[in-house]
Amino acid sequence: MxxxxxxxxxxxxxxxxxxxxxxxxxxxxxxxxxxxxxxxxxxxxxxxxxxxxGFNRGKALERIVLPESANALSSEHDFDLQAFSFSADKEFLREPRVVRVGLIQNSISLPTTAPFLDQKRAIFQKLKPLIDAAGASGVNILCLQEAWMMPFAFCTREKRWCEFAEPVDGESTQFVQELARKYNMVIVSPILERDVNHGETIWNTAVIIGNHGNIIGKHRKNHIPRVGDFNESTYYMEGNTGHPVFETAYGKIAINICYGRHHPLNWLAFGLNGAEIVFNPSATVGELSEPMWPIEARNAAIANSYFVGSINRVGTEIFPNPFTSGDGKPQHTDFGHFYGSSYLSAPDASCTPSLSRYKDGLLISDMDLNLCRQLKDKWGFSMTARYELYEELLGSYLKPNFKPQVISDPLLHKKST
Ligand SMILES: NC(=O)NCCC(=O)O
Incomplete structure (x- = not known):
């Protein structure tokens, strides 16, 4: 037929x-x-x-024009470059607080069979023009993707990939510090961390580098996935840094690393601590999470009246040895396709289009942070949140004798006539 x-x-x-x-x-x-x-x-x-x-103040987001030098870098190094602007209403008592934010997504550079140091240094070289483009565009705060300095090898369960872990002030941080200093830019640098002072413990950590190249602090990933090939619990522990907000020269920022985006309370906690922008550096694949990707971060931005920057890796990373993840699937050598699609969302429910699904990219946006309070005043989500109800519920839920509050219909088992 x-x-x-x-x-x-x-x-x-x-x-x-x-x-x-x-x-x-x-x-x-x-x-x-x-x-x-x-x-x-x-x-x-x-x-x-x-x-x-969505619309920002009644209209589609405006695109902004970037310097020719940034466009030239994007053509020369073949990366997607897009730029937008979120505005806020003019206020009588406060000046606008416009910051320029950048997100970078990228694939790895060398095959995963190359010597580890070569792989890492090749990623540095690949990232440099993207960070230079952000610098040339006057980006104030830049965030890189999760564990940007290595292939996302946590599917394999092989321990040799632990060699990529570095102290917070290691080589990858130093590479980023120099660029932060050069461009007067805050850079969020998510790495695989090795805590040499605590028994070489490994963490999935974002290092926050100030615009003078100083290390402001770090945050360790709170929620570790155990889904599909994301065998990350083989490598590192649940974070012990709480929900810190970092007050930088350009605004209050926080980092919700990858799988933490599925946890509304995680988003809430960064909001309670006063975050104005929360970054979600991620590594996730199409088959698993693509329908969730445009929803969760955007919902968090709305519910918590802050901006969110969502970043995902790009490309397919092939590993030398086949692995399985106990899910009945035949053995394989890759996670699947990391679908990029990084984007920014605002508290007023507007968001940018996404970066490419397969190309490296730099997404830039101006955002007036006054929008956060304006949305709190408009919708009153934090005022109406009734946190005390949840304190009570969570308090009793955590006790061993907790019984779910279920009221059953007394006629539940009555046969219908
Ligand atoms: N890196 C990471 O936490 N990935 C988990 C998969 C997902 O959350 O989509």
């Missing part, structure tokens, strides 16, 4: 689609936004974007 266009689509064997998915694109486009804009009539695309991305 000859296949109609409809049933070819349904069976998923559309040639273009297959080609598209192979290279990490979405049906040949580098993001959902580009797919929609290329295939919808302009007025329909505008309406779809309004619903999907």
């Amino acid at each position: 000859e296949k109609t266009e409809e049933n070819r689509k349904e069976s998923g064997d559309f040639e273009e689609e297959k080609k598209g998915f192979r290279d990490g694109s979405i049906c040949g486009y580098d993001s959902l936004h580009h797919l929609l804009s290329a295939n919808l009539q302009p007025h329909i695309f505008q309406e779809v974007s309004r619903v999907l991305l």
Whole structure:
């Protein structure tokens, strides 16, 4: 039987689609936004974007023009470069507090079979032009992806990848410190940390580097995944740094590392400590989490009246030895495709389009931090939160004799006549 266009689509064997998915694109486009804009009539695309991305103060986010030197770096090194602006209402008593924020997503540089030091140094070289582009664009606060200085080898369970772990003031931090100093930029640098003073304990840590190149502090990943191939609990422990907010020259920031984005209380805690921007440096793959990706961080931005920067790795990382994860799947040598798609969300429910699904990228946005308080005043989520109800519930839930509060219908088992 000859296949109609409809049933070819349904069976998923559309040639273009297959080609598209192979290279990490979405049906040949580098993001959902580009797919929609290329295939919808302009007025329909505008309406779809309004619903999907929201409006900031009644209109779509404006794109900002970056210096020619930043555009030249993006062409020369073939990375996606996009820039937007979130605005806030003008206030009578406060000046605007506009900061320029950057997010970087990238693939690794050398095969995972290369000597470890070469792999790490090659990532430094790959990142340098992206950080230079952020510097040339006047970015104030920049965040890199989770464990940016190594392949995301935690699927393998092999212990040799622990060699990548470094002290907080190690080589990767020093590389970033120099650029932070050069560009007067705060840089959030998520690394695999080795705590040499505490029995060589390994952590998944974000190091916060101030705009003078100083180390302001660190935060360790609170929630460690045990899902699919994310065998991270083999390598490091649940963080012990709480929910710190770092007061930087450009605003109060916090870091919710990857899997922590599935935990609403984790987001809440950073908000309670006064965060204005929360970064979510991540490493996640399409099959597992792509439908969740555009929702969770954006919801956190709305619920907690702060900005969120979501960053995901790019590409497929192939490891030398096959592994399984006890889920019945045949042995394999990669996690699947890290789908990039980094984006920024605002407390007013607006968000930027995402970066590419398969290319390295730098996403830049201006944001007026006054928007956080304006949204608190408008929606009153923190005022109406009734935290005392939850304190009581959580307090009793944590006791061994906790009984769930369930009121059963006394007629539950009555047979209907
Ligand atoms: N890196 C990490 O925590 N990944 C877990 C998978 C996910 O949360 O999507």
